[in-house]
Amino acid sequence: MDGINRNEEGYLTDFSQWNKEVATNIAKECEIDLTDKHWEVIDYLQGKHKNEEALSIRGIKKSGVINIKEFYALFPGGPLKISTKIAGIPKPKSCI
């Protein structure tokens, strides 16, 4: 992970540095082994991010990619927080 720019919480600060290997390494730090379903979710999240659409649990519910229980099972703890980190995009934030 040398040369990969990340902020103090471990999120990439430059999406152009993201690739599957980077994702796999971040996933390892979060104790997750990526399966096909994980990649599908990552692809969905990156698409949303590219279109500047906000990420939400509701969005996941309506995504057709995965239901919320499965989302939790794939990224236990804070699924949006963890999945965005692996997808190389910023975590959902409030204004403060």
Next chain:
Amino acid sequence: MKKLVILGAGTSGTMMANHMIKKLPKEEWEITIVDQYKTHYYQPGFLFLPFDLYKTKHVKKKGEKFIPKGVNYILDKIDKVLPKKNKVKLEHQTIDYDILIVATGTKIAPEETEGMKASEWHKSIFDFYTYEGAKALRNKLRDWKGGKMVVHITEMPIKCPVAPLEFAFLADSFFINKGIRDKVELVFVTPLGGAFTKPKATKALHYLLEDKGIKEVVDFNIEEVDSKKKKIISYDGKEVKYDLLVTVPTNLGDEMIERSGLGDDMNFVPTNKATLQSKKFENIFVIGDASNLPASKAGSVAHFEAEILEENLLRYIAGKKLKEKFDGHANCFIETGHGKALLIDFNYTHEPVEGSFPFPGLGPLKLLKETRMNHMGKLAFRWIYWNMLIKGTHIPFVSATMSEKGKHFDKKN
């Protein structure tokens, strides 16, 4: 005659009517504004109403008073927009437009969460994002003897994202003043990673929660409310018990947006974030909470947008290229209780930082620091709102795009 139609006479719609009546030649343009209610609410006041800090008369006035002469004011429910026909179907009539401004805001949808809007709604489960909710909560708090109060955010985005936190701070003050703070357990539950989510703000402000003894439950995505057992349950099976639940339900754009096929998953209208033109139709513009912009949904943001939208409407009419000018500027006071408040100033790219900010009549106010002057600013905002903001009067020294003067930036981010 050409026709400009504004949908919604809340903060943004009223501002735009006041701006455009001054700019568009009367012999060429007819301006119409539509709203379903005759009352205009000062929503920031809903934060103070539950604690008896404001009276009901401070937060509602007749909308008509703020619609300028010469603007056609229609009280009717909007059924849907027919964007390909340039028409809007209201419940009682259909109107045409050349240019449409969507300013229908966002509202709470408690029915989206199982068990929330059931028999305990406004009995042990309250919102304070509506006039009815804030008033019902006031009546409840007047004789509540204490217990576990859970302040809860259902999901993001919500309008005025700091309001729930302010509510928790004010509740702490309120119970101290009442002499029952030791009988109240205060818990803040959020779907985000913390009550504060930006590194600088977390560093500067997390002490507020600790000092006030407010517990945080984070990463909590609610699946249902069990109102019999008085607990909220998350998708991963976590439970938080409550005696009194003060929740901010899901915020959605109006169903009218969905019926018109203009919205995203949450009925917000996809909008160009720099020009405020809708992404689908070039003669439809969007302002305020109704858009999907990645800016805060706040009155101050709508105020900054209004200046830029005015300019872009005039450019659009003149056939000129739109200005890509809006930078997501927001400027919000945050009540912290005990007569103090914080002030934050930020935009799409800059997170709130420390420094100072000029505000009319109040001089330099401290950013990201708790002071009494900031609290005076928050209270003054009510006067500014009713007397200047929605009437479209320019507020001196406060510019639509964010100024970097007097602020302590480390680096651009």
